[in-house]
Amino acid sequence: MPGSKDALQVKPFRAPVHAALVHLPLACFSVAAVLDLASWLVSGSDIQFQPAAFWSIAAGVVTALVAALFGFADFISIRQDHPARKQALWHMALNVAAVLIFAASLLLRRGQLDADRTPAAALAATLIGYGALMVSGYIGGHMVYNDGIGVGRHRRRTPLPDRTIERTGVAGEFVAVCRADEMQEGEIRRASIAGTVVALARTGDRFFAVQEFCTHRFGPLSEGCIRDGTVMCPWHRSCFDLKTGTVTDGPAKEALRTFEVEVKDGNVRIRVPVATG
Structure with missing residues (x-):
């Protein structure tokens, strides 16, 4: 229970x-x-x-x-x-x-x-x-x-991810990750989109996707908390704007990579990222 x-x-x-x-x-x-x-x-x-x-x-x-x-x-x-x-x-x-x-x-x-x-x-x-x-x-x-x-x-109010959602697809196309009504307000899920691990967050009726690992010490953001439109890393409490990925509170210095998200036919979809590097 x-x-x-x-x-x-x-x-x-x-x-x-x-x-x-x-x-x-x-x-x-x-x-x-x-x-x-x-x-x-x-x-x-x-x-x-x-x-x-x-x-x-x-x-x-x-x-x-x-x-x-x-x-x-x-x-x-x-x-x-x-x-x-x-x-x-x-x-x-x-x-x-x-x-x-x-x-x-x-x-x-x-x-x-x-x-x-x-x-x-x-x-x-x-x-x-x-x-x-x-x-x-x-x-x-x-x-x-x-x-x-x-x-x-223990600061997390919503359920922690119980698994990594695995999805494949062609770079530039959208892939469905989950149903929009499955995610609670303030919940964050962990997904691997064609090998790129992202944290998918819900705040209000909006969904955002950012890179999974904090730019400070690589803490898992899918295990963090959402506060006022930001995601807080569970390890050292660095905060990032969910929309832009910019740092709103340190110790992190570098912004997060963000990913395009849309809701279509009740499905939350993330655009498959283009490989970097």
């Missing part, structure tokens, strides 16, 4: 919650790993490492499940043909595996919390789970910093 998805993405507050929540299970699992190792390395200590590690893992599992709800809402918003979607699947799979392994660590120490040392099997599970978590965290960071997954998307 769109309402549930928007709530999990905390769109009313325009803030990415998953990125904040993951710090809680990471902290809990990190503390647990240190405590489990300490139970083996610090011999003869009166400190009860095991019970503390047990409750740290339990807290980590609970908070990880909460963070996972918000993370899954972010995952299903990734465009089907996005190159990072496969990485997102690995990120999710490793997180699920890590939580299950930590849960197994809890079960393996059940009834042995009074022991001086964490049972070897439970310690091994903790370390394996922690390793899976570190790999998953690396992949998550790569998706954000290298691919821009999730960056700025």
Whole structure:
């Protein structure tokens, strides 16, 4: 349901919650790993490492499940043909595996919390789970910093593109991209017109097409927002006039390439661009 998805993405507050929540299970699992190792390395200590590690893992599992709800809402918003979607699947799979392994660590120490040392099997599970978590965290960071997954998307009020609309045609001719009544006010779709990727936007009863990638750091404009006749890049908030492509607010310096759009027989059509360069 769109309402549930928007709530999990905390769109009313325009803030990415998953990125904040993951710090809680990471902290809990990190503390647990240190405590489990300490139970083996610090011999003869009166400190009860095991019970503390047990409750740290339990807290980590609970908070990880909460963070996972918000993370899954972010995952299903990734465009089907996005190159990072496969990485997102690995990120999710490793997180699920890590939580299950930590849960197994809890079960393996059940009834042995009074022991001086964490049972070897439970310690091994903790370390394996922690390793899976570190790999998953690396992949998550790569998706954000290298691919821009999730960056700025929470400011978007209309649905994100779920795919790239592929169209071919002869340069100079118009090709139908979608039905005009399919697009909401303020919505932006992503289309590839004879190999040129464009962002198709609707504002009022008018439609505009500009190049997909921001001239600043190549942010995806189809994931941006429309405000007062401009499109705002989700990454660094550069704004461009939808009609002319000119920069209305930096940090971008160069204008966007624009493409001719018409509505005919209820279809939004874009003129196939002539190859440049």
